[in-house]
Amino acid sequence: MQKDLKTFKDIETVYCSGCFHGTINRVIGEAIDNLKLRENVIGVNSQGCGSFVSDYMNLDFVEAPVGLAIPVAIGIKNVQPEKSIITYQGDGDILSFGLNELMHSASRGDKITVIMINNLVMAQSGGQMSSTSLLGQVTDTTPYGRSEEKQGKQIKIAEIISKLPGSAYVSRVSVDTSENVDFARKAIEDALLFQIEGKGFSFIEFISTCPTFWYKTPIESRKWLQEIVTDVYPLGLIKRTVSR
């Protein structure tokens, strides 16, 4: 692990124990430091647990209304095309409130990097089912488990984005093991380089844990993520366009 990061503040976070948000924030900071891009990156955070990211990143950050981080990023990119813009959004924010904007942006091929933290629940609003909750998963609004008949199946957004013509780089990563942390860092670096080279829309889905609303201990959560969640949401590179 690198020390003395420029882009990540070395302070205590407010995230719950066992949550991956803190590690993901740090991994993003490491990737930006590796590319020496701190002065050239502007971040957009949105609503949800992910909105705390701006407290820990030593970057210019603006908070967007719920689901609107992608349009805000496009607005910044229009005025400052030489800058790299990242958004940091949760699965509830991007899929329940901002899916329209995500689909249009990915189809147009806007040159921004969208980072989605998928923890399978609406955590900040109190642990309700999100559109990525697994079948059978118990949440506050699916006390008997998510059923295919009643709530329907989950959205696997990374695969959908990869099929859109404007998307250039799509990857699904996690930070549960040191190998996966390295892979995730590399994915963010690649996505930022794709944006700088103007190849198109880049999208990274982080599979994260939420021990508080999965009603599991941090260790059980990590185990559940590795054994069950990654079976439904397999990790790895999904799309990498060589040239447009």
Next chain:
Amino acid sequence: MKKTFLNGSKAVVEGAIYSGCRYYYGATRPFNKDILNYSSYRFSEVNGVFTQTESERAAIGMLIGSAISGARVLTSSTTEGIFALDEGFSYLCGMEIPCVITNIMSGKLGLRNYEPTQSGYGQAVRGGTSGDYKFIVLAPSTVQETYDLTIKAFDLSDKYRNPVMLLLDSALSQNSQNVDIKSELLSPDYFENKDWKLDGANNRDARTYKVYHDNDYKYKKFSDKFKMIENESLCEEFMTEDAEHIYIAFGLLSEVVKDSIIKQREKGIKSGLFRPISLLPFPKKQLVEISKKASKITVIESNSGLMLYDILNIVEDKNKVTFFGDFELSSSFRKISLDLEEGII
């Protein structure tokens, strides 16, 4: 100065481009078509960015992004589309982002009611989104004034770091008049040099913009700011010096009332018009002065009486105030001018 023949929608775009605005974001709505269509090539001509967004939500998002980068930005919609922009309004005010929003008043309730009413007053002045926020709202009555107020709107917005809304009657947005427009444009570079903008943390600490921290501090600052904005209130007084009967109207409707007042004067009736140009901040002091002298005050609106509440709050002797208005007024200008001449209203 050069003379051109423009409608209200095009005057907004010309005023914005003169002011150094080079970014327009907007979605399609029937009464928004003139601004959208005209912007699409006018912004390209001045190397600006025109984006037809998928929805008003996306437009307000892009507006926040470009405005926080220091640029002057314009968006527009109709009363039936402003609700979708609403979501960003508390962020614009909370993060003190300057921008200009054009609201073309159309319809009564819901969608697909394309009557030219003044139903957007409450939406513009009182707002509908979360939190304690206030806009500056300007309501022009002629195309020339629309052009001039658009320029003023950008200046006020930058001066106070507060969004400004231009409230246009739909008939004004579609009808053309001769307008004097400025031939040389202001440079956008001058306005983009702002010390609060987000441009990457280069040789300085990172800046973060969010609305959920320091709320107490922000509310205090916000209320202090709006006390200063109160001084910017604008109004027009037409033949009010010796008037016994004062009419109060805003927007295009006031032009109809003005014509009728001239005819009433010819008959010896001493009437006058008070027209608030800035609906927020409302020109309270001027109205109080005028209302003391008048024996009768009639509020005329093309809605069910949205401005009436504000007038009743300001005028001391409320028995003087009567109201005339309905949804169809703007579409029957001839009838209202005849009624005014006859002294029925």
